[in-house]
Every structure is written in C-alpha cells, then in structure tokens.
C-alpha cells in the first residue's frame with residue numbers, strides 16, 4: 241500500500257518526534273509555560289490554514305461522498321480542536337483569546353506555505369499526502385505516550401493525550417480515512433504524481449518535527465517590527 245510505504249520511509253521522523261523534548265514533556269506532565277504559549281499561538285494559525293485547505297480539497301473532489309468527508313473535517317478543525325488548545329492554555333495559566341491571530345513563526349509559516357502550495361498546485365493525492373502527517377503524527381505520538389507511560393489524571397495533559405490518542409470517544413479516525421483515500425488514488429495515479437505526493441508527505445513529516453522544535457525554542461522572526469506586520 242502506498243500509505244504504508246510512506247509511513248515506513250518516514251519512520252525516522254516519527255521516532256524523532258516521539259523523542260522530542262516537547263513531546264516527552266507532554267508524556268511526563270511538564271512542558272515550560274513559554275513553549276505551550278508559543279505552540280498555541282502558532283497552532284491557532286496553522287489550524288486556520290488547515291480549514292482553508294480542506295475547503296480547497298472540496299473544490300478538487302469528484303464525488304459528493306468525498307466532499308462530505310472534507311467538509312466534516314472543517315467542522316472538526318474549527319470546533320473540536322479547540323479542546324486540546326484549551327488544555328495547553330489551562331496548564332500555562334493563560335486565556336486562549338489572548339493567543340489568537342498572531343504572526344506564525346518561520347517554521348509554522350513554512351509548514352502552512354508547504355500545505356497551501358500542495359493544495360493549490362497539486363492534485364488531490366498530493367494534497368492528501370501533505371495533510372496526512374498532521375493527524376498521523378499526533379495520533380501516533382499520543383498512542384506512543386499511552387502505550388509507554390499509561391498516563392493518569394496526575395498528568396495535566398491527560399485530556400490532550402486522550403483527544404489525539406484514544407479512539408474510544410467515537411472521534412472520526414482521520415488518519416485511516418485519509419490513508420484509505422490516498423491508497424485508492426494511488427491505484428490509478430502515474431509515477432510522477434505519486435513521486436510528488438511522496439515528497440509532499442515527507443516534507444510535512446519533517447515540518448511536524450520542526451513545529452515542536454519551533455515551540456520549544458520559541459523560534460521567532462529575527463528582527464522585531466512595530467505591530468503584527470507579517471500577519472496575513
């Protein structure tokens with residue numbers, strides 16, 4: 241299967257994500273407040289872009305069934321993914337409203353541009369491949385934490401971990417849905433199209449890792465300007 245090949249090739253990146261200090265911090269219940277804040281500011285923008293990209297996906301669908309899948313994901317991103325952000329805000333002791341609509345730091349900006357580029361210039365396969373590492377790496381890292389740490393209520397991130405890692409609450413399994421759709425696409429796609437999808441997938445995996453690093457190091461643009469000049 242195409243998706244299984246991609247996952248295999250990306251394995252070093254998945255392993256690096258499991259070991260990243262932000263992720264091990266979530267597993268152990270301790271992440272510096274500044275890193276949590278930096279993450280939520282950037283991720284609010286990232287998820288806004290993600291919803292837009294699902295909208296572009298709707299425009300590339302051939303069937304209503306596919307359209308319905310992408311439109312339901314817009315709903316999920318806009319409404320359900322607020323929950324994990326609120327968990328981080330609560331632990332950091334800040335108001336979510338104060339972290340919204342900020343300029344994304346370079347790594348987040350790069351990831352957003354990469355997904356947008358795949359969505360605008362690629363076909364639906366390349367678009368799916370660029371989006372897939374988002375749900376896949378989170379589901380995998382959360383499942384990895386559950387497996388290796390069996391976190392309980394003493395971990396302030398428990399709800400965050402369960403949101404992404406547990407399938408018991410009836411949440412749609414976006415990863416397997418996207419894999420199924422990507423594999424179906426790959427059955428008839430040409431080798432050049434598949435190669436573009438492969439590259440888009442691997443770059444998104446790298447940018448997932450870079451996103452954790454961006455939050456941990458509080459990466460920002462290097463020269464401060466007055467106001468929020470770079471915000472789209």
Ligand SMILES: Cc1ncc(CO)c(N)n1
Pocket residue numbers: 283286287321373374375378448451
């Ligand atoms: C950067 C990033 N990747 C994946 C997810 C999971 O949806 C997220 N919220 N943010």
